[in-house]
Amino acid sequence: MDTVNASEIHVFLVDDHQLFLSGVRSELGPGFIVDGAASDVDAAINEIRQTQPEVVLVDVHMPGGGGAAVISAVLTTHPETKFLALSVSDAPEDVIAVIRAGARGYVTKTIAPDELAEAIRLVHSGDAVFSPRLAGFVLDAFGTDGAQVVDPDLDRLTNREREVLRLIARGYAYKQIAKQLSLSVKTVEAHVSAVLRKLQLSNRYELTRWATERRIV
C-alpha cells in the first residue's frame, strides 16, 4: 500500500500486561503517536472517551469482560473509533466475540512489528485485517453450509470472498492476493471488509454455537 499518510496516527493501547504495553510502545516507529494506555476495562473505556484516539489496540483477554466489553462500550458513544484486536489466544469463540463486538481486525501477539504497523494503517483507513487463523475460522464457520440460511443475502460468502479468505489463510499478504487473483489491492480490501461486515451482522446463531463448540486452537 502506498501510505502517503503525512499525518500521524493516534493510537491507544489496552492490555493488562505491562510488558506487552511497553513492548508495543517501543516497537511502533514513526508515524504513530501513542495517546495513552490502560490495563483494565473501566479505565480503558473512560480514557478512550477522553483522549479519542483514532485506532485502539485491544487485548482480547482481560478481567472484567475482556476486549469485547471495551469495544462495545466505546462504540456506543464514539462509533468512529477503530479497533484492532490482539491476542495470544486464537480460540475461535474469543476471536469471533471481539469481531462481533465491532473490532475491524484481529492479529496474534506474535506478529512482527512491521506487520503490526501495516495492520494499524489498514484498520485506520477503514479496511479490515484478518490473520490467517481468523480467515480459517470464517471459512470453517460459513463453510459447511446446509439449506437453512437465515438471511441468504447476508450470510453466504461469495466465491470471490472465499478465494480471498483461502489466500489469507495460506499466508498471503493483500498485495500478493491481488496479484494472484488479478485484482486491485483496493478490491481485495473491499472483499475482506465485506466478509467482516457479514461476520458482524450475521445473525445466525450457529456462528456463536460453532465458535463455542470448537475450543480447538
Added chain:
Amino acid sequence: MADIPLRDEGASPEGSHDLPAPLFVRSPTDRVLTGVAAGLAARFGMDPLVIRLGFVVLALAGGAGIVLYAVLWLLSTDGAAPAPVKLAPDAAVRRLIAVGLMVTGALLLLRAAGIWFGDALVWPVMLAAAGSVLIWTRGDADERARWSRLAARLPGRPVQTVLTGPVSVLRVLGGGLLIVAGMGAFLAAHDALAAARNVLFSVAVTVIGIGLVFGPWLLRLARQASEERRKRIRSEERAEMAAQLHDSVLQTLALIQRTDDRDEAVALARGQERELRAWLYGRAGTNDVVSAALDEMAGRVERLHHVSVDTVVVGDTRLDDKLRAVVDACGEATMNAAKHSGAKQIAVFVEIEQELVTAYVRDDGKGFDPNTVPEDRRGIADSIVGRIERNGGTASIVSAVGEGTDVEISLPRWTL
C-alpha cells in the same frame, strides 16, 4: 452519564433505566428456595435465618408469608449477592427487634382481618421461631470478638449479650426455653381441643421442635462439608496444573535462560507454547484429528530448523489413510521449505471438504526456477508429488526466483 462504571450485561449503558431499579438482589449462593431471604438479609445486614423464620411464621398465618415471598421474589433480581452490611452490635439488636415487631404486627393485622389458622397454631410457632432465632443467629467473627471484649468490661447489658453474642449457654438456654414453651403451648391448646391424645401427633411436634433446635446447625454443617469438598477438588486441580507446568513450562523457561542463541530461544518458546495450548484446550492425547497431526508435524520442523510454522485447518476431522497421506506430504514440503527457502515463516493451510481435501504449503523465501532445479530439491519434490499421485490426487510446485514457493496438493477423499 459517562462516568457511571459499566457492567458487561446490556449493550447500552442507558438501557437499565427502562426498568425500575430492583429492591434487592437474590443471592445465587446462599439459597433454600430462590435466595430471596439471603438477598434480603444481605440488603439489611441481618442473618438470613431470621428472615427465613419470619417467612415461615407468616406462612402459617393464613399463607401470608407465601404471598409476601412471591411478591418479594418479583421485586428482586437474580445475581451476585451484595456484600452483607456490617453493623455495630447496637444496630444489629435494633434490627432484630424491628423485624420481630414487624412480624408480630403483621400477625396481629392478619388475625384482625380474619386470615388466620388459629391462635393454637400461630402463637406457639411464633414463640418457637423466636427461640430458634435466638440460638442460631450468628454475629460475624470480629463483631463477636469486639462484643466479648465489651461484655467483659460492661457486664450490665444482658439483653445485648443474649441477642448478638456467639452461641453461648445463655442463648441456648433462652432459645430452648422459648421453643419448649412454644411446643408446650401448642400441645396444650390441642389437648384442650382434641380429647384423644394422639401419640403420633406429639412425636411429630417433638421432631419439629428438634428440627427447630438442630436444623440450622445441621444445614450449616452440610454446607461446610460441601465447601470442603469443593476446596479439595480445587487443590487437586492445582496440583495437576503444578505438575504439568513443572514438567514442561518451567523446564523450558530454564532452558531459555541458559541459551544465548536467539533463534534457539524462539524455537523453544514456540514449541512450549504449542504444547501448553494443546494441554490447556484439552487436546493432549487426541492425535487422531488432522489439526493435531499437523501441529505435531509443525512442532517437529520448528524444533529442527528454527523457523515458525503456522497451520490453519478448515473442516477439521479424524485422520484416515488419505488425510494421513496429505499430512505427511505437507510435512515433507514444510521440511523442504525450512531447509532450503531461507524463509523464517512457513504457512500450512489444509481444507477438508466432503469430497476433496486441498492443502497448501507456502514460504516467502528465495524460491527457485522450476527449469533449473537443483538435484536435491528435485528429489524431494518428486517424492511429494509421487506420494500424492499414488493416492489418486495431484500435487504441483509453483515457484519463481525471489517469489517464494507454493506446494499445492489436492486429493479426492474417496476412490471409486
